[in-house]
Amino acid sequence: xxxxxxxxxxxxxxxxxxxxxxxxxxxxxxxxxxxxxxxxxxxxxxxxxxxxxxxxxxxxxxxxxxxxxxxxxxxxxxxxxxxxxxxxxxxxxxxxxxxxxxxxxxxxxxxxxx
Amino acid sequence: xxxxxxxxxxxxxxxxxxxxxxxxxxxxxxxxxxxxxxxxxxxxxxxxxxxxxxxxxxxxxxxxxxxxxxxxxxxxxxxxxxxxxxxxxxxxxxxxxxxxxxxxxxxxxxx
Numbered sequence: 001x002x003x004x005x006x007x008x009x010x011x012x013x014x015x016x017x018x019x020x021x022x023x024x025x026x027x028x029x030x031x032x033x034x035x036x037x038x039x040x041x042x043x044x045x046x047x048x049x050x051x052x053x054x055x056x057x058x059x060x061x062x063x064x065x066x067x068x069x070x071x072x073x074x075x076x077x078x079x080x081x082x083x084x085x086x087x088x089x090x091x092x093x094x095x096x097x098x099x100x101x102x103x104x105x106x107x108x109x110x111x112x113x114x
Numbered sequence: 115x116x117x118x119x120x121x122x123x124x125x126x127x128x129x130x131x132x133x134x135x136x137x138x139x140x141x142x143x144x145x146x147x148x149x150x151x152x153x154x155x156x157x158x159x160x161x162x163x164x165x166x167x168x169x170x171x172x173x174x175x176x177x178x179x180x181x182x183x184x185x186x187x188x189x190x191x192x193x194x195x196x197x198x199x200x201x202x203x204x205x206x207x208x209x210x211x212x213x214x215x216x217x218x219x220x221x222x223x224x225x
Contacts, residue, residue: 003157033212043200043215056212090158099146099204099211100165105158 002026004093004106012112018079021109023091025072029104031097032074034066037088037108046089049074050097078111086113116141118203120216127191128224135186135219137175137201146204147184148213149175153197161186161199171195191223 005024013019025032034046045058049068066076072093078085088108094101117140127133139145149161162170164177164184175186184201201216 035213035215042217043213045212045214048212058212097211102160103213107157 004091004104006089006091006106006109008109009107010110010112012114013081014114015081015083017081018077019081019111020075020077021089021091021111023074023076023093023106025074025091025093026104029093029095030072031094031101032068032072033092033094033097033103034074034076035090035092036060037090038086043090046076048097055097081113083113085111087111116145116203116205116214118201118214118216120199120201120219122219123217124220124222126222126224129193130190133186133188133191133195133221133223135199135201135221137184137186137216139182139184139201139203141182141203141205143205145177145179145184146211147175147177148202148204149173149184149186150200150202150215151197152200158200191221193223193225196221196223 007022031050033048035043037043047066048056052068063079068074090108091106092103094103119138147164150158151161152158173188177184198218198220200218202213204211
């Protein structure tokens, strides 16, 4: 079974631009979560989608948004990029999105904002 | 609000020595705790969860609600255990759950 895939793997943007990151979950998984990883703050939860609905959102500004499609693929968007948005963005998928289901992580997208 | 604290950024032990990676948590509800591991150039992956009460790769972790701790232990460290270890706590909201991670401990096993 193929693992979670994320595209692109690396991205360089400038301040003020917007960016869209993509995540394809493991086949059959309906829950997709997104995390931001930085050296200072570590891994922080962004949001979680299940069956095209956002069920939970972390403490991030409205510039961070996401969506999930009917095939469970998910995208996250960051508008008006700031230098502090430079981070590794991780996507994770699980069957039903409960604590009984293991979360499988993707390799991440490394975003650099100049 | 929930919080996970891993007091050691880096832990170095000799091969064959016991290992203990510390994790303390703060959570008002009934916690569900996990250990994730990231080996060099690999993805973050689940190592073990407290509800399973299992031993994975020789590692065990016991939830101590009195001390709000979930320390990861292994009696004899191996070189292949060198990795980044993250303790995580799950909280449920609106039918989903999110993981709150500690900042991680880098374990280095010296041959």
